Amino acid sequence: MLYFIEQSLNGVQLGMLLFLLAAGLTLVFGIMDLVNLAHGSLYMLGAYFAATFAVLTGSFVAAVALALIGSLIVGMVLEVVAIRRLYERSHLDQVLGTFGLLLFFNEAVRLIWGPAGMTLALPAAMLTAVQIIPGVFYPVYRLVIILAALAVAALLYFVVMRTRLGMLIRAGASNREMVGALGINIKLLYTLVFGLGAALAGFAGVMQAPILTVQIGMGENILILAFVVIIIGGIGSIRGAFVAAVFVGLVETVGRAFLPDMLHRILSTNAAATLGPALSSMSIYMVMAAVLVFRPEGLFPAASR
Amino acid sequence: MSASLEQDTIGAGSDARWMASALVTIAVVAVLGLVPLYTTLTGNAFLLTLFTRVLILAIGAVSLNLIMGYGGMVSFGHAAYLGIGGYAVGILAKEGVGSGYIQWPVAVAASALYALVVGALSLRTRGVYFIMITLAFAQMIYYVAIGLDRYGGDDGLTIYQRSTFGGVVDLNNKTVFYYLCFAVLLAGIYLVSRIVNSRFGLVIQGARANERRMRAIGFPTFRYKLVCFVIAGALCGLAGALLANHTNFISPAMMHWTRSGDLIVMVVLGGLGTLFGPLIGALVFLLLEEGLSRLTEYPDLFLGPILLLVAIYAHGGIEGLLRGGRRG
Amino acid sequence: MAEPLLQVDGLTKRFGGVVPADAITLTIAPGEVHAVIGPNGAGKTTLIGLLSGEIPPHQGRIHFDGVDITQLPVYRRSRLGLARSFQITSLLTGFTALDNVALAVQAHRGHSFRFWRDARREQHLREPALAALDRVGLAERADVRVERLSHGEHRQLEIAMALAMEPRLLLLDEPMAGMGPDESAQMVRMLQKLKGNVTIMLVEHDMEAVFALADRLTVLVYGRIIASGDPAAVREDAAVRQAYLGEKDGGQGARHG
Numbered sequence: 001m002l003y004f005i006e007q008s009l010n011g012v013q014l015g016m017l018l019f020l021l022a023a024g025l026t027l028v029f030g031i032m033d034l035v036n037l038a039h040g041s042l043y044m045l046g047a048y049f050a051a052t053f054a055v056l057t058g059s060f061v062a063a064v065a066l067a068l069i070g071s072l073i074v075g076m077v078l079e080v081v082a083i084r085r086l087y088e089r090s091h092l093d094q095v096l097g098t099f100g101l102l103l104f105f106n107e108a109v110r111l112i113w114g115p116a117g118m119t120l121a122l123p124a125a126m127l128t129a130v131q132i133i134p135g136v137f138y139p140v141y142r143l144v145i146i147l148a149a150l151a152v153a154a155l156l157y158f159v160v161m162r163t164r165l166g167m168l169i170r171a172g173a174s175n176r177e178m179v180g181a182l183g184i185n186i187k188l189l190y191t192l193v194f195g196l197g198a199a200l201a202g203f204a205g206v207m208q209a210p211i212l213t214v215q216i217g218m219g220e221n222i223l224i225l226a227f228v229v230i231i232i233g234g235i236g237s238i239r240g241a242f243v244a245a246v247f248v249g250l251v252e253t254v255g256r257a258f259l260p261d262m263l264h265r266i267l268s269t270n271a272a273a274t275l276g277p278a279l280s281s282m283s284i285y286m287v288m289a290a291v292l293v294f295r296p297e298g299l300f301p302a303a304s305r
Numbered sequence: 306m307s308a309s310l311e312q313d314t315i316g317a318g319s320d321a322r323w324m325a326s327a328l329v330t331i332a333v334v335a336v337l338g339l340v341p342l343y344t345t346l347t348g349n350a351f352l353l354t355l356f357t358r359v360l361i362l363a364i365g366a367v368s369l370n371l372i373m374g375y376g377g378m379v380s381f382g383h384a385a386y387l388g389i390g391g392y393a394v395g396i397l398a399k400e401g402v403g404s405g406y407i408q409w410p411v412a413v414a415a416s417a418l419y420a421l422v423v424g425a426l427s428l429r430t431r432g433v434y435f436i437m438i439t440l441a442f443a444q445m446i447y448y449v450a451i452g453l454d455r456y457g458g459d460d461g462l463t464i465y466q467r468s469t470f471g472g473v474v475d476l477n478n479k480t481v482f483y484y485l486c487f488a489v490l491l492a493g494i495y496l497v498s499r500i501v502n503s504r505f506g507l508v509i510q511g512a513r514a515n516e517r518r519m520r521a522i523g524f525p526t527f528r529y530k531l532v533c534f535v536i537a538g539a540l541c542g543l544a545g546a547l548l549a550n551h552t553n554f555i556s557p558a559m560m561h562w563t564r565s566g567d568l569i570v571m572v573v574l575g576g577l578g579t580l581f582g583p584l585i586g587a588l589v590f591l592l593l594e595e596g597l598s599r600l601t602e603y604p605d606l607f608l609g610p611i612l613l614l615v616a617i618y619a620h621g622g623i624e625g626l627l628r629g630g631r632r633g
Numbered sequence: 634m635a636e637p638l639l640q641v642d643g644l645t646k647r648f649g650g651v652v653p654a655d656a657i658t659l660t661i662a663p664g665e666v667h668a669v670i671g672p673n674g675a676g677k678t679t680l681i682g683l684l685s686g687e688i689p690p691h692q693g694r695i696h697f698d699g700v701d702i703t704q705l706p707v708y709r710r711s712r713l714g715l716a717r718s719f720q721i722t723s724l725l726t727g728f729t730a731l732d733n734v735a736l737a738v739q740a741h742r743g744h745s746f747r748f749w750r751d752a753r754r755e756q757h758l759r760e761p762a763l764a765a766l767d768r769v770g771l772a773e774r775a776d777v778r779v780e781r782l783s784h785g786e787h788r789q790l791e792i793a794m795a796l797a798m799e800p801r802l803l804l805l806d807e808p809m810a811g812m813g814p815d816e817s818a819q820m821v822r823m824l825q826k827l828k829g830n831v832t833i834m835l836v837e838h839d840m841e842a843v844f845a846l847a848d849r850l851t852v853l854v855y856g857r858i859i860a861s862g863d864p865a866a867v868r869e870d871a872a873v874r875q876a877y878l879g880e881k882d883g884g885q886g887a888r889h890g
Contacts, residue, residue: 035433037566085617091433092379093616096573099566100612107605224444224562227437235433278452285445289426292438296429504745504752511736514725521685521719522798523711523740532746 002136007257008250009132013142015249016149020204021226022233022241023156024197030236031169031193032087037098038078039201039226040219041105046071046202047209047218048109051118060123067206068199075198079191087190106216117215126210145207152203153242160238169193225252228284232291234298244299248284255283330581333588337487341480353479354551359591360486361547366571366583367493368540373569374578375501376533377513381436382423382443383568386416386538388450388560390545395555396456398464405468405476409546416542417535419446424534428527440562450557461556468550476550486547490584493540498580500536509533570612575623585623636699638663638802638832644683644693646676646856653679654690655856661802666824666833668843668864671853672876677836678720680853681806684834685717686710698801712741716800718791720807720836724779730790731775734762737797765797766790769823785816792823802832809839821845844868852876 025039049067057063082101086094122141129137160166168189205219212218229248233240260276267275291299337356344353365387372378393412402408427438456462467476476482500506511519512526519526549555558564567590575586593611597604637660646654653676661667671677682688684695686707695703702710725733735758739745742758752758766772769789774782782790788808795803808824809817821842827833828846837843843850844864851861852873860870867873 029433035436082613082617089616091436092373092569092573092577095379095381095436095566096570097613097616099563099570100609100616102563102566102609103605103612104609107603107609111603111606220561220563221444224441228441231434231437231441276452277454277458278449281448281452282445285441288438288441292426292429296434499749502751502753503749504739504747504755506748507732507736507739507752508745511725511728514727515723517687518719518723518725519736519740520707521687521711521717521723522737522794523708524745525706525708529745 005136007254009138011250011253013145014253015246016146017204018226018229018249019242019245020149020200022229022245023238024200025226026230026236026241028194028197032190035091035094038101040223041102042071042198042201043205043219045074046205047214048113050206050209051120051214054120064206068203071202072195072199076191076195079194109216117213120209122210228288231288234300237300240298240300251287252284256280341483357483357486357551359588360490361544361551363584363587364490364493364544365541365568366587368537369568370572370583371497372534372537373572376509379436380439381565382439383541384560384564385443385446386541387545387548389416389419390542391549391555391559394546394549395462395464398466403466403469405470408468412546413539413542417539420535420538424531428530443565444562447557447560461554464553494580638698640696642694645691647691653856659851661834663832665848666828666846667849668835668847669851669853670843675853676856677853681804684804714801716795716798717804718795718806720810722787726779729776729778730771731762734765734793734797735759737794738762741798762797765793769793784811805835807837809842
């Protein structure tokens with residue numbers, strides 16, 4: 001039971017991370033109608049920035065802040081140089097172009113930081129674990145991740161629902177011509193939105209950097225999980241992304257932790273040993289398939305955004 | 306041969322352009338046919354290995370082109386079939402079944418079955434959803450392969466014995482294997498050429514052009530697209546069986562989603578919806594990769610921007626450039 | 634009166650607060666040309682969508698030749714002989730005019746799970762297609778790709794495709810949309826030739842065309858039928874005059890989302 005609580009918290013933490021990634025993806029897709037395969041690269045860059053700035057400044061907090069700014073700038077520059085030329089293109093062209101960007105970023109990171117990975121040390125205060133309920137200790141830093149992501153989610157909700165920028169974002173999502181006709185600088189708006197998405201991805205990378213090894217290609221597999229989140233949550237819906245991210249995080253983590261054991265009870269030891277890891281890694285995709293059967297547009301289609 | 310085969314493709318330019326495209330195609334096929342002769346004379350075994358790989362991945366690209374180029378279904382999970390076909394061969398070999406007469410049909414059938422399930426789920430959606438769903442299911446197969454500890458898990462599995470065909474063909478002979486791949490590729494292209502001009506093929510292309518209209522004139526487009534999806538999966542599964550025999554090795558890496566990206570690149574680079582485009586695309590992509598990695602330590606630093614430029618400027622790929630046709 | 638070919642009872646569709654089809658009840662007799670008119674936003678295109686099966690209704694029944702088709706998908710209705718044309722030209726780009734029509738023929742001649750034979754050499758698909766093109770006056774443009782045809786030719790091709798399906802009921806969604814006077818007149822002449830051979834439900838804005846063609850007339854306003862019957866009688870109907878025909882400005886003012 002205690003193990004279950006700990007795994008569930010890990011699931012929530014993964015979910016928060018996925019939310020940060022999926023929110024940026026779904027925002028960019030919902031507003032600019034762009035599929036971005038290089039989104040995982042921005043996550044990777046965020047992690048590299050954080051690790052690098054931590055070495056340069058010696059301060060964890062400064063590293064986080066600088067990495068966020070770095071991701072935002074990279075995102076905006078990327079939008080101006082390349083991404084904006086892909087908006088009017090077919091999804092296939094977007095896939096091809098952003099796939100090229102992914103290859104480029106992986107190689108650029110190898111050129112700049114070298115093929116070996118990096119690590120980011122946490123400040124001592126975050127290395128401890130706290131007792132959250134009697135008998136359950138949980139690392140402080142993972143709690144910080146959960147809280148920080150929740151804060152970002154709340155901020156994002158506020159920005160999209162309550163501010164002028166958010167109003168433009170929502171208007172742009174539903175009617176590109178109208179926003180243009182109102183005389184709003186739609187190019188700038190798109191640059192800002194893409195930068196925001198990049199910063200969210202970068203933030204996810206920053207938060208994850210102290211837990212994982214910072215390495216080339218680290219954004220590739222998690223990007224697909226973020227896609228699963230969007231498929232389940234519904235494209236273009238921030239709310240859907242949040243609910244689905246937590247759900248996917250839980251299923252993925254808890255499934256991997258407990259499914260092999262459950263299989264052991266049902267199947268022979270030998271079969272369970274062979275199939276257990278394979279089947280448990282399928283669980284989240286099975287959930288996705290089930291959602292597709294009953295709700296092909298996802299749980300929260302964009303209309304209810 | 307291409308004169309009658311390419312009559313229906315979209316974006317044909319003037320006759321001169323068309324001639325240029327046909328000449329390039331004939332030249333490429335002729336050169337590929339002569340590769341083993343050259344490598345035997347010069348003893349350059351590496352070149353034969355490289356070109357065998359080109360042929361095998363070209364088969365995968367041809368199958369992807371059937372659904373993506375002609376059918377408009379942008380599947381981002383095509384490497385899964387390479388993996389399923391390859392693992393069918395590898396797992397059977399490890400379990401003591403060495404006969405290609407069993408291995409290869411199993412590879413094709415398993416791929417077709419997977420395509421049937423994924424297609425039935427993903428073809429209910431369209432656009433970006435379809436791209437992401439095919440991507441996600443392929444990732445699932447990737448993780449399943451990692452979980453198969455008995456078959457090497459993350460590290461992969463060495464195949465000690467290539468598929469046997471009762472003495473009819475000896476796959477251990479590299480030249481024989483090369484020509485087998487070449488024959489499968491040409492047969493695959495011929496198959497696609499028949500399909501796209503058949504009743505079935507016209508329905509598929511009609512659904513790409515305007516699916517709503519196709520339903521209004523009385524076609525249940527879903528089932529036609531699904532069958533097309535399964536045919537493409539089966540053909541790519543065969544390519545996977547060839548790939549496992551070529552490398553004598555299978556691993557999850559062969560179906561990482563970026564490999565699916567490579568196949569998409571080949572198809573687009575060569576020219577969507579053209580018969581020989583995928584072959585030319587595979588050839589150019591793999592030679593480019595090979596050439597760049599000889600010139601520089603950081604090949605993708607150049608390859609990436611090239612792909613971006615192709616996406617932005619070179620509509621219609623190499624075939625399109627040759628023909629002067631543009632398409633959206 | 635003969636058994637109706639199409640019988641619609643209480644058909645209702647809501648989109649949020651808008652009700653583009655509000656308990657629509659109407660019949661179409663075999664052989665007649667039945668025009669549906671109404672101001673913009675009256676729900677005419679929604680009605681076509683409901684009848685062709687693209688839009689599922691909230692309430693009501695549709696019977697086609699005695700068969701309840703309310704739940705049937707688009708392609709099944711098409712196979713029963715319900716053909717439609719599109720208001721905004723909806724053709725198969727990349728194909729020639731003849732290919733477009735031949736596909737419409739193909740859809741109604743057995744299944745298309747045939748993978749080997751060249752479909753463009755199947756005379757029993759090409760000949761009826763060419764005949765349909767000839768009926769709309771496009772035979773000479775048979776081998777021209779859709780993108781290179783003019784707007785008027787697109788409209789003609791729409792009709793040819795619908796005809797090639799050998800329909801028992803043709804749903805024409807504003808066939809004169811975007812046409813100049815000459816093209817419109819030509820289209821009217823063509824439809825007059827069809828009259829009697831095919832049952833037609835015609836949704837149209839062009840009043841001249843409607844009165845030249847229609848046997849019966851239904852007026853739709855805000856998703857409701859306000860008048861239905863003989864064209865001359867409908868023209869005199871006070872409600873219609875007020876809502877639509879009499880004051881053109883009033884008609885334009887009735888536009889809504």
